[in-house]
Amino acid sequence: MADEIANSFLNDFAKTKQGNDTIFSCWARYQQAISDGHDAVNGTIGALLENDGSLAINQTVDRFVRNSPPIEIAAYAPLKGLPEFLDLAVTLALGDARDELESIGVHHTATASPGGSGALYLAAANYADRGSKVLLRDRHWGPYDGFLAGCGLEIATYPLLGESAGVDIDSLKSQLDELSSSQNRVMSWLNDPAHNPTGLSLTAEERMSVLRAFVDAAMSNEEVGYTLLIDAAYHLYAKEPHGWAETITDALHDGMEWPANLLITFAISLSKSHTVYGLRGGALVTIHPDQAVVDRITTVMGVTGRQTWSASSRLAQYSIAKIHSDQESGAAWSDEKTRLTEILQQRRDLFIAACDKYGVPINPTHDGFFAWLEHHDAKSIVEKCASDQVYLVPLNGGVRIGLCAIPTNQIERVAKSLSKALQV
Ligand SMILES: Cc1ncc(COP(=O)(O)O)c(C=O)c1O
Incomplete structure (x- = not known):
């Protein structure tokens, strides 16, 4: 009934808009697990996190943003x-x-x-x-x-x-x-x-x-x-x-x-x-x-x-x-970006090696924030991993593994959990 009333205001395209964004709802589930006291792993979001789970912030950028003159903040x-x-x-x-x-x-x-x-x-x-x-x-x-x-x-x-x-x-x-x-x-x-x-x-x-x-x-x-x-x-x-x-x-x-x-x-x-x-x-x-x-x-x-x-x-x-x-600040930004790239590379290398060790057939993966397991029933894989307190994202055709969010020392656990999920 409430839907019908709402629909009387919405055009046809608006009516096609359904539910929460999958990625954000998986992240919310991970956060719930943490607040319930579980030792949960976050492989959900598409933001680069440090190994302690905090958002990685390029300090040069932060400094320049904070020191911008008021007019550059306020003006169009x-x-x-x-x-x-x-x-x-x-x-x-x-x-x-x-x-x-x-x-x-x-x-x-x-x-x-x-x-x-x-x-x-x-x-x-x-x-x-x-x-x-x-x-x-x-x-x-x-x-x-x-x-x-x-x-x-x-x-x-x-x-x-x-x-x-x-x-x-x-x-x-x-x-x-x-x-x-x-x-x-x-x-x-x-x-x-x-x-x-x-x-x-x-x-x-x-x-x-x-x-x-x-x-x-x-x-x-x-x-x-x-x-x-x-x-x-x-x-x-x-x-x-x-x-x-x-x-x-x-x-x-x-x-x-x-x-x-x-x-x-x-x-x-x-x-x-x-x-x-x-x-x-x-x-x-x-x-x-x-x-x-x-x-x-x-x-x-x-x-x-x-x-x-x-x-x-x-x-x-x-x-x-x-x-x-400015050359100096450009170089400082770049150094920090290199540090962040190395974190991603280390996690990816470990993940590829662990998937190899545990027989997880992940897709070719080279750069950036994610890795992928092609699977016809991604939801069931994600559910099984969630029962190990490993939170990933089910998408059309497979499971997205957010290496960007997973602490380096938890990478092996994710591969192990995927391997278990594939077996049962
Ligand atoms: C593939 C891809 N394209 C574009 C974007 C755009 O990002 P933003 O609008 O935050 O700059 C994203 C962000 O997640 C992305 O994953």
């Missing part, structure tokens, strides 16, 4: 973002390849956004036709579904892994073919490197094959506009943080023609790289060989931000740009 940011921050966002997306790409005529534009989520929204709102399908891998970050549905978009998928445990390039190509024949615009989102939820990173060769698949599709269908979005939410914790910019540079040097109907865009998030999850900093960085194209995109994205959230957080933009404007 320019609608498209602070110029110094937009410039930094391009460097965060392209790394050292930036200069080279600029010198060979690749142009860029950046728009500030509330986190990487805001950047994904900007892309969803503008780079695909309502009612069309956006191409994802079948294992992807759950909120993608909602961002896309909210913009009237549907989803097409291809498998995370092919036969050889690398990117499933044949399925990607056949999906691109199919979408190219039925849509005027084709957008694909790829969370790489350090994929959530698996920790997978493509190799340089795989990146090149993916890029070629998009270039070939664009060359063969000149009337269709293609957008390849690289979701770089975790890239600065990966071994090849700017692999995509390097692959694009290599391809252009090898003589690849950049088709005019192909756009490449990066969703940048400061949440993890700068440990400012709550400050909501991010940007959408788009590159293309034609300056007029990026100029037009600058306008469209600025207007979209204005019509959605007004301006993004000035404090996030100001403080992070300030850190990177």
